[in-house]
Amino acid sequence: MRRIWAVAITTVRQALRMRIAVVFTVLLLVLLPVMAGSMSGDGTHKGRCQTFVSYGLSLTSLLLCLLTIVVSVFTVTSDIRNHQIFTVITKPLRRHEFILGKLLGVLVLDALLLTFFCGGIYGIVRYLPTHYGADPIARQQLNREFFTARASLKPMNPDVTAEARETFEKLRKQDEIPPEVFANELRRRQVMDWIIKQKRLEKRAAGVGERILWEFHNVRPVDPTENLFIRFKYDALPGSKTEMWGRWAVGPYDVFAYGAKPDRPIYDQVLRHSAGNFHEIQIPAVVVPADGHIALGFQNVPPNDTAIVFPLDDGVELLYQADTFGANFVRAAVMIFVRLVFLACLGILASTFVSFPVAIMFCLVIFFVATFSTFVVDSFNYLGDSIGGVYNYTVKPIVRMLPEFDKFNPAQYLVPARLIDLSVLAKAAGRMIGVEAPILLLLAIWIFSRRELARVTV
Amino acid sequence: MxxxxxxxxxxxxxxxxxxxxxxxxxxxxxxxxxxxxxxxxxxxxxxxxxxxxxxxxxxxxxxxxxxxxxxxxxxxxxxxxxxxxxxxxxxxxxxxxxxxxxxxxxxxxxxxxxxxxxxxxxxxxxxxxxxxxxxxxxxxxxxxxxxxxxxxxxxxxxxxxxxxxxxxxxxxxxxxxxxxxxxxxxxxxxxxxxxxxxxxxxxxxxxxxxxxxxxxxxxxxxxxxxxRRSTGKQINTGPIGDDTLAQIRRLIESEDVECEITSPMDRLEAFFIRTVAEAQxxxxxxxxxxxxxxxxxxxxRSDTTEAVLDRLVDASVDNVPDTTEPATEPVAPAASPPPKADQDFLKRLTQAAKPVETTPVAPVQPAEPTPPDEIDIHILDRLARGDEAPEPPQPRPEKNDA
Structure with a gap:
């Protein structure tokens, strides 16, 4: 371990003294205060804080990812190219110890810089309301809606496959589906997907006088004297009124579904909100029963004159405080660190078998594909439909193996003050650190242990 | 070995x-x-x-x-x-x-x-x-x-x-x-x-x-x-007179071989080291x-334990030749420490007016091998250092400059 640590410390010194890390550090030291002073978001204190945290964390994450790739590739390839490896590896240092030392060095550097800059962002965002003279009401709102960590629960989409199939058959019998569409599996599936989506939307639509009931499990607010939040957005038909009325009710599920006698207060309010925008309704957490099983009801009430539809993805969700902003911020930093671990292993692997420029290119391609993984996977899936089996057994497994950085973006949790649940963190870490990074590392050690370090090609 | x-x-x-x-x-x-x-x-x-x-x-x-x-x-x-x-x-x-x-x-x-x-x-x-x-x-x-x-x-x-x-x-x-x-x-x-x-x-x-x-x-x-060139001989002396030189030349030429007599040159390395030492x-x-x-x-530096062991080993080396082939040809043991003895010898050769008689170096006759279990330097080394010691050094015969 002492030898691994010696290599690690030298790697950190190399990154700092060769000014690789310094360039990135200075860039962040300049940009973060500039961003804090210039970004105002939607003009509110909350908007300013949200914008700064979003851009600050994203920028820090991006630069540290690039730094990790550059340092991890440089530190190994330069040792090989400049032959320092001759005097190092001929000492009682096994080759896997050299690789582990390099990796540890990169990770120590990452941890130091990440701690420093995340600490800086945290400090700045905490100071922003004071700097801009936020009044007590604004501060209260900030504490309620931003400086907190709220768990998010979304209602499950009901299973409408049977109904969709029935509708499909009905349409086919009525010759409303052309034979060429029916004969083509791809187009048949597209029609089916469209019907399923329509059926789900129907379940989220309420005509005037109609109501929708959603069910939520495991609602566990940290403090029962605090509030829950319903974050929602609904759409109305084009040309209808922009402001719509709705009756909102929240309470134990048994009360709503089976008419049980309530043992606690029920929230029941008629409120007016604009269509097409996100809104939050504050509800006392006291309505939540001990088992955390609650129902959320919505009724489309007059004087509305049109149906209201809640979009499938983000139409409605239930938020409640589950942790503090600080703890959530630490988890956000850990989420960034997880991807840095993956990239460090990737960089080390690439540097064991190709030269610096090729290794950098290789890593950057993987990094950008992982950053836009959803788009890439969807694109390949779409293309893959036309080449079937070949795609399934070649490209698809490779694409699936790539990490999904965009699905584990910490800013998308901190901006709406959503809790980064440990399960989310475990999912990110489990895949990237638990599976992918060790595979890359083992591969790197395997290649490095077998290669000729003084190889000459004539 | x-x-x-x-x-x-x-x-x-x-x-x-x-x-x-x-x-x-x-x-x-x-x-x-x-x-x-x-x-x-x-x-x-x-x-x-x-x-x-x-x-x-x-x-x-x-x-x-x-x-x-x-x-x-x-x-x-x-x-x-x-x-x-x-x-x-x-x-x-x-x-x-x-x-x-x-x-x-x-x-x-x-x-x-x-x-x-x-x-x-x-x-x-x-x-x-x-x-x-x-x-x-x-x-x-x-x-x-x-x-x-x-x-x-x-x-x-x-x-x-x-x-x-x-x-x-x-x-x-x-x-x-x-x-x-x-x-x-x-x-x-x-x-x-x-x-x-x-x-x-x-x-x-x-x-x-x-x-x-x-x-x-x-x-x-x-x-x-x-x-070594067996086709010629070289004689180094201290300062000698022209008469002696002429005698030597005549003596050698009587053998019908060419003879070249020059003054010895200092090596540039020695001169350089001397100059820099003066500057320092x-x-x-x-x-x-x-x-x-x-x-x-x-x-x-040898630590105390090693010094003792070295003396013990040195003492036995004179009488216990290696049964396998040595690094250089064995020579008779010198009375004083080997490197110093060489330098003194060279000094006498270059300073004395008269030629110095040298004793031919006789190869050591191989003796009966002595069982190596008298001193196990491996074990003693390990005990002294508290770790696993390397193979013990073989006794280094002095370089034959004759």
Missing amino acids: QYAVETFSLTKIFNDWWGRSKVFAVEDLHLKIRRNEVFGLLGPNGSGKTTTIKMLLGLLHPTRGRAVVLGGDSTSPKISTRIGFCPEESYLYRFLSARETLDFYGKLFSLPAEVRRMRTESLLDMVGLRAVANRPVGTYSKGMARRIGLAQALINDPDLLILDEPTTGLDPIGTRQIKDLILKLAERGKTILLCSHLLADVEDVCDRIAILYGGKVRAEGKVDELL QQDQPTSGAVSTTRLGDFLT
Whole structure:
């Protein structure tokens, strides 16, 4: 371990003294205060804080990812190219110890810089309301809606496959589906997907006088004297009124579904909100029963004159405080660190078998594909439909193996003050650190242990 | 006897990008370097010297054959702990200072902090870089970097020291210092593989040499034997009168051979060292390396236990010849310590007005082998050091200068 640590410390010194890390550090030291002073978001204190945290964390994450790739590739390839490896590896240092030392060095550097800059962002965002003279009401709102960590629960989409199939058959019998569409599996599936989506939307639509009931499990607010939040957005038909009325009710599920006698207060309010925008309704957490099983009801009430539809993805969700902003911020930093671990292993692997420029290119391609993984996977899936089996057994497994950085973006949790649940963190870490990074590392050690370090090609 | 380095049909063929064999860098090399031997590997550029060293150290994989270093595989930490390697250029981290560099390599040998510190300071003194020890190595001149490169090879007090062109880029004092160091280490029982094309350096320190050309050994043997010319004789004297000179000339010419008489020249190396030493005595400032003739304490010092053991072993060496082939031809034991005796002898030869009678050196008759179980230096070494000690050094016979 002492030898691994010696290599690690030298790697950190190399990154700092060769000014690789310094360039990135200075860039962040300049940009973060500039961003804090210039970004105002939607003009509110909350908007300013949200914008700064979003851009600050994203920028820090991006630069540290690039730094990790550059340092991890440089530190190994330069040792090989400049032959320092001759005097190092001929000492009682096994080759896997050299690789582990390099990796540890990169990770120590990452941890130091990440701690420093995340600490800086945290400090700045905490100071922003004071700097801009936020009044007590604004501060209260900030504490309620931003400086907190709220768990998010979304209602499950009901299973409408049977109904969709029935509708499909009905349409086919009525010759409303052309034979060429029916004969083509791809187009048949597209029609089916469209019907399923329509059926789900129907379940989220309420005509005037109609109501929708959603069910939520495991609602566990940290403090029962605090509030829950319903974050929602609904759409109305084009040309209808922009402001719509709705009756909102929240309470134990048994009360709503089976008419049980309530043992606690029920929230029941008629409120007016604009269509097409996100809104939050504050509800006392006291309505939540001990088992955390609650129902959320919505009724489309007059004087509305049109149906209201809640979009499938983000139409409605239930938020409640589950942790503090600080703890959530630490988890956000850990989420960034997880991807840095993956990239460090990737960089080390690439540097064991190709030269610096090729290794950098290789890593950057993987990094950008992982950053836009959803788009890439969807694109390949779409293309893959036309080449079937070949795609399934070649490209698809490779694409699936790539990490999904965009699905584990910490800013998308901190901006709406959503809790980064440990399960989310475990999912990110489990895949990237638990599976992918060790595979890359083992591969790197395997290649490095077998290669000729003084190889000459004539 | 176990060899310090032994190769068996060692062959290295370099391929082109398509994997086709292109260059036979080393071909069918059978090398045997005994323990406690200073072995010179000579050859012109591209003759396969460095390739051989890289194969010995596991930096290149042999195409055929194999190499055994200190009885095992040099890539094994157990073996590499006992090896010091100074490559043909000082491949050091430019961003580390000299002190950090030595400390780093010390850590790779898992040396305790106090030992690292002591050895680092001792080596910095030895290579004359203590004054600039906190400067990054990247700012050093080639010679200064070379000195640190050599120091890192010594941080572990190695049993086998592999030096690839160690004097390249060094000033004459540094070169002299390295040669002294090599001789001193050899006295302590270390094995040194010296790879160079500076023939004068090799000639001064090596017991045996091998000359490589085209990846093959073209000549191998003891330096004295390879260089001795049996077709002529050389007489060195102190100052003598013209009459005596004329008599000698007549006497020699009576044998019907040519005779050339010249005054001896001082070697430029000695003159240079003297000049710089005078400048240092006048405290002339320098921003470079301070030339010293000091050697690292830990490299020259024997600890108490080892000294006792050395005496015990020395005492038995005179009477107990090795049953296997020694590094150099055995000679009769001298009354005084061997190196000093040689110098005195040379002094008498150059200063005395009269020729000095020399006693012919008689080879030692092999005696009956003595059972080696009288003193198990392995066990005693381990007990004394508290760790696993390397093979004990073989007694080093003095160099026959006669």
